[in-house]
Amino acid sequence: MIEHDLPLHNWQNTLEEISNEIRPLLSKGKVADYIPELGTADKQAFGISISLINGSEYYVGDALTNFSVQSISKVFSLTKAFSILKDDLWKRVGKEPSGNPFNSLVQLENENGKPRNPFINAGAIVVADCVVSNTEDSLNLIIDYIRELAGNKNIQLNQAMLQSEKSFGHRNAALAHFMKSYGNIESDVDEVLDFYFGHCSLSMNCQDISRAFLYLANHGVHPRNNRRYLSASQAKRINSLLLTCGTYDAAGDFAFRVGLPGKSGVGGGIAAIIPGLLSICIWSPGLDKYGNSLAGVKALELFTTKTGISIF
Numbered sequence: 472m473i474e475h476d477l478p479l480h481n482w483q484n485t486l487e488e489i490s491n492e493i494r495p496l497l498s499k500g501k502v503a504d505y506i507p508e509l510g511t512a513d514k515q516a517f518g519i520s521i522s523l524i525n526g527s528e529y530y531v532g533d534a535l536t537n538f539s540v541q542s543i544s545k546v547f548s549l550t551k552a553f554s555i556l557k558d559d560l561w562k563r564v565g566k567e568p569s570g571n572p573f574n575s576l577v578q579l580e581n582e583n584g585k586p587r588n589p590f591i592n593a594g595a596i597v598v599a600d601c602v603v604s605n606t607e608d609s610l611n612l613i614i615d616y617i618r619e620l621a622g623n624k625n626i627q628l629n630q631a632m633l634q635s636e637k638s639f640g641h642r643n644a645a646l647a648h649f650m651k652s653y654g655n656i657e658s659d660v661d662e663v664l665d666f667y668f669g670h671c672s673l674s675m676n677c678q679d680i681s682r683a684f685l686y687l688a689n690h691g692v693h694p695r696n697n698r699r700y701l702s703a704s705q706a707k708r709i710n711s712l713l714l715t716c717g718t719y720d721a722a723g724d725f726a727f728r729v730g731l732p733g734k735s736g737v738g739g740g741i742a743a744i745i746p747g748l749l750s751i752c753i754w755s756p757g758l759d760k761y762g763n764s765l766a767g768v769k770a771l772e773l774f775t776t777k778t779g780i781s782i783f
């Protein structure tokens with residue numbers, strides 16, 4: 472276990488410096504609009520929240536404004552599925568970076584309907600099936616699970632986002648049906664997609680997300696409620712996957728520049744953790760060509776550079 476001795480670090484100053492340096496980049500990214508409702512996000516919005524294992528918290532900017540969590544929610548459904556199926560999960564989904572965009576279909580046919588990893592859409596849809604096939608009232612269950620992790624009972628599904636995702640989710644439907652044809656989706660495809668679109672459509676803020684990720688920074692035990700969500704070994708595995716696959720075909724660049732396990736979403740959020748110390752969530756809706764927040768990646772790069780801490 473890495474122990475960090477940074478109690479005197481001026482976290483608030485660091486966040487404010489980053490927030491000032493990042494401003495010119497906000498206009499450079501492109502807000503996602505392939506789910507039309509995402510296109511309504513304010514490109515000038517920017518927030519950072521950090522939650523330390525020791526209970527301290529700091530934030531700047533729009534850290535308390537809700538946004539669409541999108542793929543960040545895949546981490547929570549994976550945690551649920553992994554805790555239910557244990558290592559049997561890896562019979563259904565791989566552990567390798569895909570090197571392809573998050574919504575790509577191309578590898579699936581050559582690889583017999585087994586997605587490369589749980590964070591590309593195909594993989595997250597298989598993970599969704601694992602939860603749906605092994606639980607009752609699965610969407611409400613995962614929403615309550617996420618509320619518990621974040622310590623916020625008010626987290627809600629954004630219905631307009633959900634309708635937009637469903638109406639324009641042809642690619643995800645294609646992925647799900649294709650995998651069903653290989654026998655890698657057990658439940659009804661529509662039920663699985665409802666669950667998948669549902670958790671992607673949750674609205675949360677940076678503070679909710681940095682709090683929710685703390686169990687991954689603390690070997691599977693959430694320091695805010697003392698509950699164990701994963702074994703230490705399972706938490707290590709999810710963090711490893713976040714490092715190699717959490718930012719899709721930019722995961723190499725993200726690891727190179729930031730040096731932390733992290734997960735992005737097309738709503739412009741990125742969550743990352745420093746094992747043994749803290750979790751951080753950054754939000755800026757303008758995306759780069761990989762679908763990761765452009766200013767968000769830069770802000771995380773500045774964070775590890777200025778503090779001198781990363782996992783390396």
Ligand SMILES: NC(=O)CC[C@H](N)C(=O)O
Pocket residue numbers: 540541542543573574592636643671735736737738762
């Ligand atoms: N990268 C993402 O955040 C993608 C999630 C989005 N709901 C989709 O399925 O396309």
